[in-house]
Amino acid sequence: MSATVTQDMSLLHLVTSASLPVQLVMLMLLIASLLSWWFIFRKLFAIREAIKQSDEFENTFWRGVDLNALYQRAAGARDRAGSMERIFEAGFREFTKHQSGMDIGAIMDSTRGAMRAAYQREMDRLEAHLSFLATVGSVSPYVGLFGTVWGIMNSFRELSNLTQATIAHVAPGIAEALIATAMGLFAAIPAVIAYNRYASDTSQLATRYESFMEELSNVLQRRAVKL
Amino acid sequence: MTTLAWRRASDEEPGLIRSAALALLVHIVFFGFMVFGLNWRNDPNESMAVDLWRDMPQQPIKPQPVIKEPIKELPKPTPPAQEPVKPQPEPVQPKSEPVKIKNPPPRKPAIEIKEKIEPPKTIQEEKKVEPVQEKVPKPEPVKEQVKKPEPIKEVEKKVEPERELPEKEQKTVEQDVLAQLAAQKSKALDEIAKYKAMIQAKIRSRIVTPPDLPGNPMVEFRVTLLPGGDVLKVSLRKSSGYAAFDEAVERAIFLAKPLPIPPDPALFKEFRDFSLTVYYQDAL
Numbered sequence: 264m265s266a267t268v269t270q271d272m273s274l275l276h277l278v279t280s281a282s283l284p285v286q287l288v289m290l291m292l293l294i295a296s297l298l299s300w301w302f303i304f305r306k307l308f309a310i311r312e313a314i315k316q317s318d319e320f321e322n323t324f325w326r327g328v329d330l331n332a333l334y335q336r337a338a339g340a341r342d343r344a345g346s347m348e349r350i351f352e353a354g355f356r357e358f359t360k361h362q363s364g365m366d367i368g369a370i371m372d373s374t375r376g377a378m379r380a381a382y383q384r385e386m387d388r389l390e391a392h393l394s395f396l397a398t399v400g401s402v403s404p405y406v407g408l409f410g411t412v413w414g415i416m417n418s419f420r421e422l423s424n425l426t427q428a429t430i431a432h433v434a435p436g437i438a439e440a441l442i443a444t445a446m447g448l449f450a451a452i453p454a455v456i457a458y459n460r461y462a463s464d465t466s467q468l469a470t471r472y473e474s475f476m477e478e479l480s481n482v483l484q485r486r487a488v489k490l
Numbered sequence: 491m492t493t494l495a496w497r498r499a500s501d502e503e504p505g506l507i508r509s510a511a512l513a514l515l516v517h518i519v520f521f522g523f524m525v526f527g528l529n530w531r532n533d534p535n536e537s538m539a540v541d542l543w544r545d546m547p548q549q550p551i552k553p554q555p556v557i558k559e560p561i562k563e564l565p566k567p568t569p570p571a572q573e574p575v576k577p578q579p580e581p582v583q584p585k586s587e588p589v590k591i592k593n594p595p596p597r598k599p600a601i602e603i604k605e606k607i608e609p610p611k612t613i614q615e616e617k618k619v620e621p622v623q624e625k626v627p628k629p630e631p632v633k634e635q636v637k638k639p640e641p642i643k644e645v646e647k648k649v650e651p652e653r654e655l656p657e658k659e660q661k662t663v664e665q666d667v668l669a670q671l672a673a674q675k676s677k678a679l680d681e682i683a684k685y686k687a688m689i690q691a692k693i694r695s696r697i698v699t700p701p702d703l704p705g706n707p708m709v710e711f712r713v714t715l716l717p718g719g720d721v722l723k724v725s726l727r728k729s730s731g732y733a734a735f736d737e738a739v740e741r742a743i744f745l746a747k748p749l750p751i752p753p754d755p756a757l758f759k760e761f762r763d764f765s766l767t768v769y770y771q772d773a774l
Contacts, residue, residue: 274525293517300516304509449520 274442281439282417288410288443292403296450299399302392303457310464313389316345317471330355330486346385346468347475353381354476358483367487374483378476385472389465393458400455407447414440681752682760688750689761694772696742700734706771709736711743714763717755719748727765739768 278289324333337344337352344352357377361370418436422428707730714723724743729736743766751761 274521297513297517300513301510304512305506308505308509 277435277439277442280435281414281442285410285414285417285440285443288406288413289446292407292410292443292446292450295399295403295406296446299396299450299454299457302395303453306392306396306457306461310389310461310468313346313468314464317347317468320345320347320351321471321475324351330482334359346389347472349385350378350381350472350476351479354378354479354483358487367484370487371480371484375476375480378479382472382476386465386469389468393461393465396454396458396461400451400458403447403450403454404444405447407444407450410443410447411440414443678757681754681757685750685752685757685761686764689746690766692746692749693739693742693766694768696745697738697768698742699738699770700732703732703735703770706769707731707735708767708769709739710765710767711739712763712765713743715749715751715758715761717751717758719751721747721749730770732770735770 278286281289334352334355337348338356341349341352354374354377358370358374361373415437418433418440421436422432425432708728709726709730710728712723712725712727713721716722721744724740726736726740749761751758
């Protein structure tokens with residue numbers, strides 16, 4: 264009993280005294296956790312920015328600004344443009360290319376095609392790294408569990424050499440091993456929460472973009488008929 | 491051309507470095523909290539608590555002389571008790587005396603505990619062994635000592651003349667055996683006295699005394715213990731006249747369980763059933 268009392272049970276000591284496979288598992292989990300938090304913050308900023316830009320663009324678009332002026336602005340500042348602005352830019356460029364008395368149906372088809380392509384690229388960009396978060400969220404608990412099982416196996420194997428086994432002999436090994444599970448959960452829980460949150464955010468954005476595309480194509484079609 | 495433009499736009503994602511820094515910060519904060527914020531070590535407080543336990547029983551033994559009310563002779567008989575133990579080849583009578591003198595110590599504390607085997611009995615047993623020698627002169631001083639608190643000098647005077655007489659007798663071997671037995675007995679009695687002092691100390695520390703009782707009322711309980719020190723039964727033998735005080739002591743006895751009892755199972759019979767006396771002034 265006194266042996267355990269004096270034993271250093273600090274986190275650092277437990278990590279450094281763990282066996283190599285457990286340490287590798289911990290390292291993996293640490294990297295996974297770092298990356299997933301990096302992506303969590305990146306996605307947080309990116310999605311917040313996308314929502315803000317979409318709001319702004321929809322506001323200016325429905326206020327009845329001249330479409331040509333809007334297009335000029337979007338094409339001029341492409342780097343800072345939001346997703347919705349880029350979709351609009353792609354569609355409007357395609358639309359203006361075919362103005363010399365072509366069939367309206369053909370014009371609208373190619374315009375929709377261009378917008379859809381831009382939309383796919385934007386969605387691809389928004390959804391990038393979400394799969395990584397999903398993977399970390401679902402896999403890292405198992406990886407941590409693997410480290411724990413390995414560590415406990417080792418501590419029981421060492422126990423078999425002792426004639427008289429007390430809880431004090433197993434406890435440090437199990438504590439070491441359980442840190443792996445803790446790290447796995449630490450990596451997984453934020454990743455799962457962030458994944459669910461961002462997935463719903465992006466799907467909301469996707470429906471907004473899709474409805475905007477329909478509305479824009481209607482506006483352009485009316486414009487083509489008038490011309 | 492356009493795809494290149496998209497690439498560039500996506501590469502210049504707003505908070506790439508900022509989010510990396512934030513991710514690092516999250517981990518540093520979390521692990522910092524785990525390492526420094528939580529107490530991972532078992533503090534050695536427990537060992538300090540153990541020290542206190544060891545100390546407590548010894549304290550009540552010292553204050554004994556202060557309490558003169560129960561028996562006044564107490565402080566005096568103790569010194570002779572140690573002297574006679576050493577000379578083993580001495581006659582049987584001087585040995586019977588140390589036993590007798592040793593018995594008083596348990597009475598010293600405010601809380602008396604009378605064992606089933608009471609001091610007079612042991613003396614009588616040894617007297618039975620003795621009668622072969624000279625019965626008449628010795629038992630009398632013995633009884634005198636029990637009843638009247640006499641100064642040490644008188645005791646010693648009586649002891650000395652007795653010593654010289656038995657030297658002439660042949661049964662030295664028997665006497666040696668008896669002396670050893672007596673020594674063992676006195677050792678056991680020492681142990682019993684020690685644990686009784688511990689029991690008293692433990693119970694006394696648990697008593698929540700009702701304030702301002704007049705005088706120094708005394709309450710006597712009969713306590714039955716289980717092996718292991720658990721209290722089986724407590725019955726009031728003699729009330730102090732103040733129900734509140736009686737109840738306080740009774741509660742204290744139950745609160746004090748498990749009571750400290752000697753590890754030697756042979757000594758437990760002394761503790762199975764004993765009477766416990768508590769004086770109000772000492773419980774304060």
